[in-house]
Amino acid sequence: MANWTDALPAAAQTYLMDRRLDEVECIISDLPGIARGKAVPASKFAKQDYFHLPDSIFYQTITGDWGEAAGDEGFIEKDMILRPDMSTATAAPWTGDWTLQVIHDAFDRTGKPVPYSPRNVLKRVCDLYREQGWKPVVAPEMEFFLVARNLDPAHEIKPMMGRSGRPAAARQAYSMTAVDEFGPVIDDIYDFAEAQGFEIDGITQEGGAGQLEINLRHGNPVKLADEVFYFKRLIREAALRHDCFATFMAKPIADEPGSAMHIHHSVLDLETGRNIFSDDDENETPEFFHFIAGLQNHMPDALAVIAPYVNSYRRYVKDHAAPINLEWGRDNRTTGIRIPLSGPSARRVENRLAGMDCNPYLGIAASLACGYLGLMEAKHPKPEFKGDAYDGDGDIPRVLGSALDLFEEAAALHTVLGSDFARVYSIVKRAEYDEFLQVISPWEREHLLMNV
Structure with a gap:
C-alpha cells in the first residue's frame, strides 16, 4: 500500500x-x-x-x-x-x-481501446496530430450558472440568492461586486481545486444572472479534458454546500446569455517546440489559416457533438453573447472563430461555438478534429470578418435534428473521430431526440390548445 x-x-x-x-x-x-x-x-x-x-x-x-x-x-x-x-x-x-x-x-x-469511450476518442485525435509531428495544445473556458435549488422541473430556473440576500443580478459582466455575492461558493471552489491540484487562471462574473466563468491554463488536451470533467463535479459539490445548484446547461434561464466552453487551440512542432501558427519572422503561417478553414468547413458537421442537446440550440440567439456564424476575426467576440490578442509564440485560434453542456473530451476532440482536417486539406478560409458578425443570418444548424443530419453524413469527420464512435453517438443522440419530440411543452399548450 x-x-x-x-x-x-x-x-x-x-x-x-x-x-x-x-x-x-x-x-x-x-x-x-x-x-x-x-x-x-x-x-x-x-x-x-x-x-x-x-x-x-x-x-x-x-x-x-x-x-x-x-x-x-x-x-x-x-x-x-x-x-x-x-x-x-x-x-x-x-x-x-x-x-x-x-x-x-x-x-x-x-x-x-473501446472506440466510443470519450477519453479514447480524444486520445485518437491527439495521436493523429502526433503522427504528423504536431502537438495540439488547448485552453478551455468554463461558463456556468449558480441557481436557486430547483426541485420541480415544471418550475422555471431562477438565479441563486446572493450573499446580500438579493437574487443574483444580470448584466453585470466582470463586476467584482457580483463575484463577491458568490464568495462562499467560490471559496469552496478554490479550496476543492487546490486539494485536487488544479490551477485556475481566473474567475469572472459573466453577463448572466449568477453566471460565472473559470479559465484554465493551456496544456495537453487529454489532461485539460480530465480537469473539466473533474471541475464539473467539484463545482456542483461546492454549490450544494451553500443551498444552491450549479448548472452547465447551455441555456438554463430564458432571456439570459447561455454558457459556453470556449476552446483555445494552438499546435506545436514536436521536434522544435515552436508554434506552427507563427513563422521565424513572427508572421502568421499557412497552417494558421488552414486550421481556421478546417473549423469553418467542418464545424457544422461537428455541431451535434459540441452542442449535444435540444437546449444547446437555445444558446445560439442573435446578440446574446453566442456566435451564430462561422466567420473569423481578430479580437472580435461576435465571430464564431476568434483570434485573441497574443504574441507570436502564443498565437492561437478560439472556437466560441462549443457549449458548456458538451462532454469535454468529445467537445475538445471534435474541435481539434475540424482543425486537423483543415491542416490536412490545406484550404484557405473566407476573408477575415470586420465588424459585427451578428448582423448576418447565421450559418450553423439551429436545431439538433438538423445538426444530426449533417453529422451522420460527415465521412471526413468520422475518419478522425472514428467510425464506431460516430455510429454509436448518432444512435444514442437520435434516441434522445426522439424521446424529446414526444414531450408537449407549456408553450404548445398555451398557444395551440385553443387557437389552431
Missing part, C-alpha cells in the same frame, strides 16, 4: 498526508460526461489492476433510456476492462472520509 500511495501525483499525496485513505472512486466518462464507475475500499484498489463495467454505459441516453447501438452481437452488455490512469488520481475533498478519484480507460477483451 505504501508503494502505491508514494507514486501518487503530488497534490494527492499532500491531500493524504498523515491520513488514512479510505476509498477510491474508479470512474470513467460516459457520452454525456457523467462519471460512471465503482467506489472500492482503498485496500482492494491497491490489489486490483483493472475492473469491469458493461459497454452499455455508452449506449445510455441522458434520460436513462437506451439507444440500440450494441451492434451485431446484440444488447448483451459485455464487460469492458477498465484500467486506471494513475496520473489522474486526485482528491474528492467534499466527501466525509478520505477519498481519491481515479479516471480509467476502457479496453475490450482483446486489449484494444
Whole structure:
C-alpha cells in the first residue's frame, strides 16, 4: 500500500498526508460526461489492476433510456476492462472520509481501446496530430450558472440568492461586486481545486444572472479534458454546500446569455517546440489559416457533438453573447472563430461555438478534429470578418435534428473521430431526440390548445 500511495501525483499525496485513505472512486466518462464507475475500499484498489463495467454505459441516453447501438452481437452488455490512469488520481475533498478519484480507460477483451469511450476518442485525435509531428495544445473556458435549488422541473430556473440576500443580478459582466455575492461558493471552489491540484487562471462574473466563468491554463488536451470533467463535479459539490445548484446547461434561464466552453487551440512542432501558427519572422503561417478553414468547413458537421442537446440550440440567439456564424476575426467576440490578442509564440485560434453542456473530451476532440482536417486539406478560409458578425443570418444548424443530419453524413469527420464512435453517438443522440419530440411543452399548450 505504501508503494502505491508514494507514486501518487503530488497534490494527492499532500491531500493524504498523515491520513488514512479510505476509498477510491474508479470512474470513467460516459457520452454525456457523467462519471460512471465503482467506489472500492482503498485496500482492494491497491490489489486490483483493472475492473469491469458493461459497454452499455455508452449506449445510455441522458434520460436513462437506451439507444440500440450494441451492434451485431446484440444488447448483451459485455464487460469492458477498465484500467486506471494513475496520473489522474486526485482528491474528492467534499466527501466525509478520505477519498481519491481515479479516471480509467476502457479496453475490450482483446486489449484494444473501446472506440466510443470519450477519453479514447480524444486520445485518437491527439495521436493523429502526433503522427504528423504536431502537438495540439488547448485552453478551455468554463461558463456556468449558480441557481436557486430547483426541485420541480415544471418550475422555471431562477438565479441563486446572493450573499446580500438579493437574487443574483444580470448584466453585470466582470463586476467584482457580483463575484463577491458568490464568495462562499467560490471559496469552496478554490479550496476543492487546490486539494485536487488544479490551477485556475481566473474567475469572472459573466453577463448572466449568477453566471460565472473559470479559465484554465493551456496544456495537453487529454489532461485539460480530465480537469473539466473533474471541475464539473467539484463545482456542483461546492454549490450544494451553500443551498444552491450549479448548472452547465447551455441555456438554463430564458432571456439570459447561455454558457459556453470556449476552446483555445494552438499546435506545436514536436521536434522544435515552436508554434506552427507563427513563422521565424513572427508572421502568421499557412497552417494558421488552414486550421481556421478546417473549423469553418467542418464545424457544422461537428455541431451535434459540441452542442449535444435540444437546449444547446437555445444558446445560439442573435446578440446574446453566442456566435451564430462561422466567420473569423481578430479580437472580435461576435465571430464564431476568434483570434485573441497574443504574441507570436502564443498565437492561437478560439472556437466560441462549443457549449458548456458538451462532454469535454468529445467537445475538445471534435474541435481539434475540424482543425486537423483543415491542416490536412490545406484550404484557405473566407476573408477575415470586420465588424459585427451578428448582423448576418447565421450559418450553423439551429436545431439538433438538423445538426444530426449533417453529422451522420460527415465521412471526413468520422475518419478522425472514428467510425464506431460516430455510429454509436448518432444512435444514442437520435434516441434522445426522439424521446424529446414526444414531450408537449407549456408553450404548445398555451398557444395551440385553443387557437389552431
